[in-house]
Amino acid sequence: MGETGVTNPPGLDLRRLGEYLEEQRPGMLGGPLSGEVIAGGRSNLTYTVTDGRGRWVVRRPPLGHVLPTAHDMGREHRVISALSDTPVPVPYTVLLCEDTEVLGAPFYVMEHVEGVPYRSAEQLDALGAARTGGIAASMIDTLVDLHAVDPAAVGLADFGKPEGFLERQLRRWKKQLEASRSRELPGIDRLHERLSVRIPTSPEPAVVHGDYRLDNLLVGPDDEIKAVLDWEMSTLGDPLTDLALIITYSSAAMVGSTTVSNAHTAEGYPDADEIIARYAQRSGRDVSALDWYVGLAFFKLAVILEGIHYRHAQGKTVGEDFEGIGDVVPGLVDGGLKYLDGA
Template identity: 35%
Template sequence: MNAPVGIDTEAVTNWIVGLGLSAQPPLSFQRIGNGQSNLTFLVSDPGGNKWVLRRPPLGALLASAHDVLREHRIMSALRNTPVPVPDMIATTDDPDITDAPLVLMSYIDGAVIDDRAVAETLTEDHRRRIGLSLPKALGTIHAIDLESVGLGDLASHKPYAARLLKRWTGQWEKSKTRDVEAVTRVAQALADHAPEQKELTLVHGDYHLSNVITSTSDGDVIGVVDWELCTLGDPLADLGNLLAFWPESTDPVAALSTVPTLPGFPSRAQVIDAYAVATGRDVSAAGYWHTMGLWRLTIIAEGILRRLLNDPRNASRDGGPTAALIDNLSERTLQVGSEAGLL
């Protein structure tokens, strides 16, 4: 097996073996997931033990982005809460081991439904269970007492919509490969219609089907991963992000993933209702946050395209976004924003 890019296998093996985990060399490192940002590896030993290793992407990065040590802090804080997260094991940024920080965590044995072929092997009932479990698990994140877990100082307490607009407009300017008029137009509409923030909760920041691990028996969410965009803000932003990744077969523009369009998966309206029932929250602003989620996703996709142009080794299993896909996303954002009365 070829050595994975971004990992000094000999040095990292020695580090992991020295942690007292009963890890037996030689260790194998396999790139997993379809994530387009931080690189994730399945680490295995000959005895069948498994762990997960995370590191930032390769090449030049935007300031404050891809902070795996911050992810480690967040998941460590959530360990003894109802939020299902892997156990954090160790971190290192020793230059003799790695050129970037590494985080080692436990392996959760379940299914990640990040591929249509995987989803097609499931029954319609199992797909429905998965789809309805996602908003329920999201509610556990938003119920966290920030002070009791030590995350009250994780981020600003100022209105989240304004913070998102400032941050992602800045990211767009730094990473865009060309001008896309819709991005600027939607940003103005989101600024003009920002809802009043009535509560501040932990926000995952990138919550969708590919970033959860589900039970192979009942479809329940048993692990929430990929916390690099986690912050404090309006909980409905997470719901909007989930909706941005939740296409329906009748949508006029192709989505980033078509998995939720398969029979059995609940509709967006059913996902919203499940979240409302699980949390008791007013979800009347869901259309605003759905638009925000798509707008931000367009910018994230453009940033990934920029990283791939700068260093093709960052490509995930499915390659990465194209300019045409990003144009589709921006068109879809205009449509959803119009339906929500923002444009």
């Protein structure tokens, strides 16, 4: 495990990781590790590592500025492990390490699942409209499957505090906005205030992913969802927040930047009304108050991207295409205000 000449990706000491895996899972590795950062992530760092025989994925928090309550590796590992015997497709987890002496931050290791995280319209257009529509339908159906999981039955009864969930979401994202506020963002405080004055009553709680979108799913060659990834914001809460996030990711405010997915613009991808109708029909949930949830999703995404912009300005991001991410934020604020106005 101590061979020299191996290039470490940013934030990942491959020799130390190999030593730790040998300590915790004797015989797991057949040789020294090599690895690389998986492109496309905007928050936690994700790597593929291999010993030349097997392949795994390592997740750890970002370098530098880390917001309070975010990037909790233990939560990610716990929810993925808990969902392993449900209809929700998730990778097999290998181990969780919360000892920051190993890699400088908590991390976990899981199996590497083969599949494509469709991020661009160009990728989907190559498949054709029919296959694109089928993949989007599977995305929605998998979300319905997630929200149908009984948290207590999979050991997640204490995974969150559903009571007052929406109020806490507003407080949390306002707090994280303040932690990353480094420039004027006209309208963002007004968006928060408007959300605060009419908070809907939540339905029965469910396991909520927190960042559910097409490029956080791995799709196999049969167009089926092979794995749901990036559970860093998962909790027990209001399932309509996940549905609203899909709608927000499919909005015009997300078009025009290479830093966000434009998959929703592909021919055959369902529009917002079709997505909502399929979810409502298959889940049986009342979606009449969804406008408010979409306004919240715009606010949440604005805060998340502003945090990434803040880290990028500090030189603390790893990967490409971060330089324009701050340009998306004003459009999200405007989109949230317009949605609440019914425009």
